[in-house]
Amino acid sequence: MSGENQGGAIVPYSEEAKKPVVYPLRHGLKPPISRLGISWSRGNSLRVTVFRQPSEDSENEVGGKAVEVRLDGRDGEISDAQWRRIAYGSVSPFALLQSRKNSFASLSKISSTTSPFDAEWWEYVLEYSKDISSLLGNQTSTTQSLIEDPKEVLKDPEPSNLKAAWELMESFYADKLSQAWLPERLVDWLADYDSLFSSTQETVHSKLVDFQKDLVSLQVIEDEPKYWEVMSSALAVGWLDIVVKLLRLHGSYQLDQLGNRETENGLVEAVAVLISKMPRMRPELEAGKLGECFKAKPDFMKAWEKWRAQIAKLECSTFWIQCAHRQTQEGLRNMLQIMLGNTNNLCTLTCHWMELYIAHFLYIRPFTVGLESMYGLAQKCIQLKPMAASHRLMGLLIGILGENIEVVLAECSKGFGPWMVTHAIEVLTAGSHQADTLLHEERDNLGGISMEELHRLVYAQVLSSHPLTWQIAPIYLTSCIKQGMGLLEMLLYKQPVDHNQLLLKNLEICRLYELDSVSSNIMKIAGMYNWKHGKKGSGVYWLQQARDEARLNRIAQQMFDSVGRSISDENFRQWEGLIQLLGSEPKTAGGLEFLHNYRDFKKSLLQIRDGKTTDAARQAVESLISLMKNPCTPQRFWLPLLHDSLKLLNWEERPLLNVLQTNLLLNKLQELSIARLRPDFIEADLPPHALSSVRLALATNLGRTTLEEQ
């Protein structure tokens, strides 16, 4: 697998760069299909509409189907609910790490010597890694034995590939302390996850599982060749506690037999003791695990030599001749051969290269250090014992050992999907400078973003495609410097506005990230939706929130037209409530302030008609004058206003307007006559003689008031 041909792949859909995978798209329609339609839904779900060619014969046939295709690159190993739990759970570790990274970055600006990769940075990364890992399943060990049943050697948890992959990366990149004892980490790793390979081929784990089934029915266990074979295999991969437990099931331990089989039992016990005393190059062992730990290499080497000498001594011992039970003698000596590092035995007893690889670390090359020699050894083992089928975990491990970060990324992406890549990048960049450079370099081919950002964008799109997870996408998008906000804006724009709770959530996100123009657009859409769907009040409310002057002015116009039609109209009461709701915030819309005055004016006119006279009439005149003086009053309303006021202008008892006021109105009328000559003038819906009757009324009033004032 070359980096060039895999490293370029950025999407989880493809297996190979050149040949695209063809997936079936099941629609369940009878052929013939006439046409397809496509549309991206939120995130990266694609909706395909399949149209059927209509046939003459049947009446009630289906004409087509709309099918949704999810492109999130997830396999079926983890259920939807479990996946959402992981997605939600990983938000806070991710966000915490980002904020720590930001404070580290600002610190390093102050003192240029501090790099985020020094000091305690990796401890934060390890903490993050442990948090993520704990989401992927409980820490369980397959080889842990149960006390209750001496014959149960294996527990049966269900480890996940996701967790196995995460732990690999944690060991190699995040946990600096484990660098000195990587081979032993791999021994533990295989002990936990060997069962994952069982689905495609035989493994030591599957052998043990099979044998466990037979165990209950076996009378004389040491006569059974499988007993010895399974023990040897388990020993080869270092599952010492299981081997010792199985050895102690040997018949010679039974009280009634001890007398006759003393030597035999001594040999079994000697081997069991040697196994449990095996020196291990590691700081510590979990409770229940066997072996003696050494932190320093010289101590380990010394202990190792001594241990091997003891095995060699036992091997040459004369006691073997006195052992009457043939199977026991052969089985035990085989086990000694394993511990002495007999390549042929190890090769036969292990089932695939990873097991052989572990056996090499344990018995042949216990002093292996450095990725280069680990990689070389892996290559050798792959040649000797290839896997029956390629496995995504193995692809990842080879990438890690080969120190090819591009392969690691590609394997993560291909094998485990966008969630994995996005979160693993934090670990990769902390553990490798090569990864750091590769992932943070801005690329023209990607439109100027880095690979890190690209993967986060892809993951955010996956989150966006589900109504239950889109709300966490902003966390990832805001960590993208260049294109995250752009995608966030698109995501928010594509949320439906017709559900109030969703709308409020949407606006809350806008407020949080200061996306004012997006939020005003969303409110505009909500306003229009409500306005057009009969909820005029909330329509106006949202348009006001959006400060959409253009639409509010149009609404004001509509209301004016409606109110102006006739004051007695039932419409008026309807609109009055609406105007009330608008309040009198002067800034929201000038037109609406005008409407407010207009309502007062209309009210006074109504009172005049209802019998209350001169006082109401004076008030109506006040309102009229203030309306006509107000620059917010649209010109096209002047004539309707004056026409409504004819009764006031022709007030019988005495003129209500003084000279100054009458002149003001006459001037307005003049201005209006000139404006009417312009082509864009909108004629009010009034009787044709409206203008002349107003002019006449004003002239009469001017005459009367002049006389009165003299």
Add this chain to the structure above:
Amino acid sequence: MDKAVATLDKGTTCSSWNYCGQRLATGSTDGTLSIFDSPDPSSSSFTCNLKTKVHAGAILKVVWVPPEFGDAVACICSDGSLLLWEEIVEDAQPLQWKLCKSFESTSTQVLDVQFGVSSTSLKLVAAYSDGHVKVYELLDPLILKNWQLQAEFQNAIDSVTMFRKASCISASISWNPQKGENQGSSFVLGFNSDTPQLNSSKVWEFDEAHNRWLPVAELALPEDRSDEVYAVAWALNIGRPYEVIAVATQKGIAIWHVGANPELDGRLSVEKVALLSGHGGEVWQMEWDMSGTTLATTGSDGMVRLWQSNLNGVWDEQAAFQPTA
């Protein structure tokens, strides 16, 4: 991985999802417009809640009006007319779908229509079978009834010559999807016609200062200019320094990079970065995803294909979907 979300009636010919993917509009051969909704936003199962006969003939294409202007669709009908239907509550009447505008044309047919939102107004571009393009502007943002013809031109760089006898089979329009206050209006348009000069895709931009539409880029190499265009698609841009536009002709799907700022002659710099072949014959439709990085296409081979650029800038087919029963 795939899940049926709606079942369509017999005779359905076209469909369109609204801005948030929560409503589906379909048109059929008997002129029925159907609207599908889902009971709540987290559900992905859509049922038909409304059927209304909008035309005597068939509906060929349905396009949603942008949500800032209400819930409305434009229907292109078999006689070449263009109808705007809107969901609205009027006075005391219940919610209903009403015809709010009919763009009739006697001699020519509407081939494609697309809406563009600028900061202040809604524009509608319609491409006609005689090779003409008409841009209408909505006068009142509250009512979809009053439209003003803002411009009429032909899809040619040379604006002087008129191609009188053009006969077009199809046209494809795609607006620059960019939203925002300072965004001018621009769209890309290509024809499938018998007049070579009209075919190639051109990017049209509105020149505010002179109140006219100008061709600012041509998305075809000199030797490909007469190629019939099946479909165009302008990618969303969430932060790239250049625009990406896909153009499908019988030679394949070309991916173009278009510069953001005009050069001295007022033109935008263009670069053809890939030519993708996959569908063999005609390309029916192309759609960019919300990040503007994945292009989905469908065509006469009956497949849906997904295209992406890799880290080296090389465009490849990433996956294909074969419809099966």
